Amino acid sequence: MPTPSRYWREIPQRYRLEAAKCKNCGYIAFPPRLVCPRCQSRAFETIILADAGKIVTYTIIRVPPQPFSDQAPYAVGIVELDDGVRLTGQIVDCAFEELKIGKKVKVEFRKVYEEGEAGVIYYGYKFVPA
Amino acid sequence: MREVAVIGVGMNKWGEHWEKSLRHIFTEAAILALDDAGVDKIDSLIVGCMSSGLFVGQEHLSSLLADYLGQVPVPAARVESACASGGLALRTGWIEVASGMSDVVLVGGVEKMTDVNGHEATYALGTAADQEYECYHGITFPGLYALIARAHMEKYGTTRQQLAMVAVKNHDNGSLNPLAQYPFKVSVEAVLNSVMVADPLRILDCSPITDGAAALILCPVETAKKLKKPVVKITASGMATDTIALSSRREITWIESTYQAAKRAYAMAGKKPEDIDVVEVHDCFTIAEICVMEALGLVEKGKGGKAVEDGLTSLHGKIPINTSGGLKAKGHPVGATGVAQAIEIVKQLREEAGPRQVKGARVGLTQNMGGSGGSSIVHIFERG
Numbered sequence A: 001m002p003t004p005s006r007y008w009r010e011i012p013q014r015y016r017l018e019a020a021k022c023k024n025c026g027y028i029a030f031p032p033r034l035v036c037p038r039c040q041s042r043a044f045e046t047i048i049l050a051d052a053g054k055i056v057t058y059t060i061i062r063v064p065p066q067p068f069s070d071q072a073p074y075a076v077g078i079v080e081l082d083d084g085v086r087l088t089g090q091i092v093d094c095a096f097e098e099l100k101i102g103k104k105v106k107v108e109f110r111k112v113y114e115e116g117e118a119g120v121i122y123y124g125y126k127f128v129p130a
Numbered sequence B: 001m002r003e004v005a006v007i008g009v010g011m012n013k014w015g016e017h018w019e020k021s022l023r024h025i026f027t028e029a030a031i032l033a034l035d036d037a038g039v040d041k042i043d044s045l046i047v048g049c050m051s052s053g054l055f056v057g058q059e060h061l062s063s064l065l066a067d068y069l070g071q072v073p074v075p076a077a078r079v080e081s082a083c084a085s086g087g088l089a090l091r092t093g094w095i096e097v098a099s100g101m102s103d104v105v106l107v108g109g110v111e112k113m114t115d116v117n118g119h120e121a122t123y124a125l126g127t128a129a130d131q132e133y134e135c136y137h138g139i140t141f142p143g144l145y146a147l148i149a150r151a152h153m154e155k156y157g158t159t160r161q162q163l164a165m166v167a168v169k170n171h172d173n174g175s176l177n178p179l180a181q182y183p184f185k186v187s188v189e190a191v192l193n194s195v196m197v198a199d200p201l202r203i204l205d206c207s208p209i210t211d212g213a214a215a216l217i218l219c220p221v222e223t224a225k226k227l228k229k230p231v232v233k234i235t236a237s238g239m240a241t242d243t244i245a246l247s248s249r250r251e252i253t254w255i256e257s258t259y260q261a262a263k264r265a266y267a268m269a270g271k272k273p274e275d276i277d278v279v280e281v282h283d284c285f286t287i288a289e290i291c292v293m294e295a296l297g298l299v300e301k302g303k304g305g306k307a308v309e310d311g312l313t314s315l316h317g318k319i320p321i322n323t324s325g326g327l328k329a330k331g332h333p334v335g336a337t338g339v340a341q342a343i344e345i346v347k348q349l350r351e352e353a354g355p356r357q358v359k360g361a362r363v364g365l366t367q368n369m370g371g372s373g374g375s376s377i378v379h380i381f382e383r384g
Helices: A004-008 A011-016 B022-037 B052-056 B061-068 B085-098 B118-126 B141-156 B160-174 B188-193 B256-269 B286-295 B304-309 B326-330 B334-349
Strands: A018-022 A044-048 A052-061 A074-081 A086-091 A104-114 A121-129 B004-011 B044-048 B076-079 B105-112 B196-198 B211-220 B232-241 B278-280 B363-370 B375-383
Touching: A011 A018, A011 A121, A052 A086, A052 B141, A052 B196, A074 A104, A074 B141, A086 A104, B004 B022, B004 B085, B004 B334, B022 B052, B022 B061, B022 B105, B022 B211, B044 B061, B044 B085, B044 B334, B052 B105, B052 B118, B061 B076, B061 B105, B076 B085, B085 B105, B085 B211, B085 B232, B085 B334, B085 B363, B085 B375, B105 B334, B118 B141, B141 B196, B141 B286, B160 B188, B160 B286, B160 B304, B160 B326, B211 B334, B232 B256, B232 B334, B256 B286, B256 B363, B256 B375, B278 B334, B286 B304, B286 B363, B334 B363, B334 B375
Parallel strands: A086 A121, B044 B076, B044 B105, B278 B363
Antiparallel strands: A018 A044, A052 A074, A052 A104, A074 A086, A104 A121, B004 B211, B004 B232, B105 B211, B232 B375, B363 B375
16 A cells, blocks of 8 residues: 555646656656656656547456455556557446457546545546547 | 586475475575585575565575575575566576686575465565556556457457467476476366456466475586586576566567567577577466567567467477476466576476476577566576
8 A cells, every 4th residue: 555655746647647758859758757768868848648549458357456356347458648658547437348459548537446444545547438 | 708507406396385484495495406416515695586575574585595505604695576586596696607706606586475365465466567557557467468468369369269278288298297386287178267367368377376496506617517417508698678567668469578688698699599499488377478489589470379379389399388387387486487497498408307308408498577578587508
């Protein structure tokens, strides 16, 4: 379970999809980095990722990690956003039979999991059919 | 650099060893390796272990294991590269002997995984993926490889049947290995009817949770030649890294770190894929073996599934892969796996593999991989 500070410092990415775009070569790093993996430049500007894309691949998790025990089975996929950035996340509000590589999805802000009844609620992005 | 040889190998039965501790299983394997080499003093000890901290709450293995092997005050180091920790230990030991820093090095690998429950083991293994941007969203290791499998099936037409055949082949081999955790055969039907873990991967596509250790003794080839045993040289060590997050890779179905590590190893040994007689690869999941065969250049890109179906990689095929039973049947104590792969190749090149023997094997290769391919280590071995 993440500590409050560990959760809090990822909020710009998980709530707002803040990324870092390399000022030299245009590579978009999500999460942001200090060094561009493509050109080694260290100069970035903050941008917001696209909020739509398509499924690159997916699976249905039947044996979940403990914090997700009450959610299984659930779909997780890699989605390529319209700006070319790929994210891993849950695909929800979609019947399993309708999952398909290439399917168009959009990004929504959702609850990811919670620490029991009295614990912290963790939020982030999920994908839903477009 | 000096040429390096393996003069001793040691491994005990792998499985669920509730009666034995991490230090115990490691020391057992190390003693077997020392006795096999006929050595009682070492200059240095290198051990690969992914997560003794999470599995048994114990770090500082350098001191613990040197102490319990009765070798203090030797220098010792524990190295980690997730499930490739064993391969990294071998590489580190190889560098130490090749450089002239040490003459006799014990390279070990160990993981004690059954002291925690299933959820805790899933968590510990998950630390090999990106905690904040993969695990946070509920993905598991079977899940990550399922993402690769789905993409490979879509792109190349790899079939569910072909994935099952990897498990069937490795269990066939494992049934001949008395040290394997699961030394029995499985059928394609059994794999296809086993419990779904992460679509399209089922439980019999997955390597198990295992307690196990393995150890090797390395020394310069010049010293090895004085012993009355076949000399097995390590003629290349290649390692490469890639992004930790699967989603950051350019191609989901291609394991670039394995390709890069193999490229370096082939160049160092002056060998080509077709020169290799026997191979041990990191089949943590059935799809992994298919992707790795392709990245090693043993088959064309996208043709891994077909090669398995055609029997190319079976014990008596053109290029036998995982004669030990692989991670699938032999077991996968993550830190020990890379060392055990080397043991199988040494046995093959010494012609001591019994019913699993690949006739006339002179050149062998091991490929050990961390996470979903974030690191890969390839070694090439030759009969001297």
